[in-house]
Amino acid sequence: MVNIQQLRKSFGRLDVLKGVDLALDTPGIKAILGPNGSGKTTLMKSILGMVIPDSGTITVAGDPIRGRWDYRSQLGYLPQIARFPDNLTVRELLHFVADLRKEEPHWDPLVERFGLTPFWHKRLGHLSGGTRQKVNIVLAFMYDAPLLMLDEPTAGLDPVALQSLKGLLREERARGKRIIITSHIMDFVEEMADEIVFLLEGTVYYQGTPQALKDRYGQSRLEPAIAEILRDPYAAPRPVAQRSAHHNGATRPISSPQTILS
Template sequence: MITITNLHKKFGDNQVLQGVNLTINQGVLAILGPNGSGKTTLNKCILSMVYPDQGSIEIKGQNIKNQWKYRENIDYLPQIANFPNNITVIELIQMIKDLRHDQAKDHQPLVNLFKLTPFLHKKLNKLSGGTKQKVNLLLTFMFDNPILILDEPTTGLDPAAMITLKQLILNEKKKGKTILVTSHIMSFVEEVSDELIFILEGKIYFKGTVDQLKETTKQTTFEHAIANLLID
């Protein structure tokens, strides 16, 4: 469980998070909102990549302030993966295993799943954006930690890879994991999420299920329900 209390974060004159209170349990929580609403900043605060100006975050009852060990229990897919350009895919995989101190981890099932075998010995600067994203997903799902944070995981994926990603997320959910997902693709969110929050200008305007959102906004489709929040 992740408990976030009265979280504030400001960059210069831009107040990105304004008193966020949130409890995140097992299952898939979708974090939605327009660009600049605070979604990625919230994720980075949980990872201690960004330090909040005020408030607290607890994971399994432990405050994460000035801690780092807890991050060993989190698998993170960043919105933009900045890989070294001059190494191959297989070299990157081995490097990440070294950093995570887990050379025994078998990457081959995910290589097969995302059809990456032809790219293993190609340098990363020779790959398309979609293939880089598949490599990014492989690195994220290669380990087996109780918390998954996926920031725009669908970016650049073809329809087949999107189906593969959905199944991976649902499989991880069955293991009892806590999974945070940000995405602008509403059909994807509707299929994988148990709950969602909608952030606007650093504040949570809604928390609940897709059906609850439709009922609250009196809309018949998820897309129209989200649009209704933006209009209101």
């Protein structure tokens, strides 16, 4: 559904995106990862039309997005930091957003799922950060958008709300939605993501499954595998034996960096 070709973006002398090629066209949950400054936010905002690339193309559902805004009706967006007037109540905010779109919103099941009924008439400025995040999740999911873009969706959520979010994501994935997330919580990514796109210095360093990345670094969990990349991205992965890791009593070799730089 989203295809990106040779996307480039600079801010002054800083090259943020350096010819990104990326296809996000199959259903499922895709996690865009990378260290600070790798281009994650710029890439997300480019897809949303909030940043205009210097060159390259982005297509959504087969149509280029440059100079167009109508494609946004196909998106549900959860920003990392959402700013709404503090004097609005939860009810007023949802109705305000609904008045801006032609589609019929469906927020009742989401309000119930995330326990927001007691806060329906509370002003946003009186809500905790976690409760505000629940409101933001409702805003992102209340239209039946085929593409969902979620920037740090777990921020501020308690364990109950986190389980509700995971359940919602699984349901939407089962319905064939394309879901793009960013997150610094590797346990969440490992559990939920079907595919990882790892950005480094404005380019796609790795695209593939979490399991394939763990296998290449001989790790049983995603977080240590990511840490291996960040320690020295262009060094060959160390053999498992050097990490004192064994599998069925034998060490397993790991592929060369060329297989990871894809």
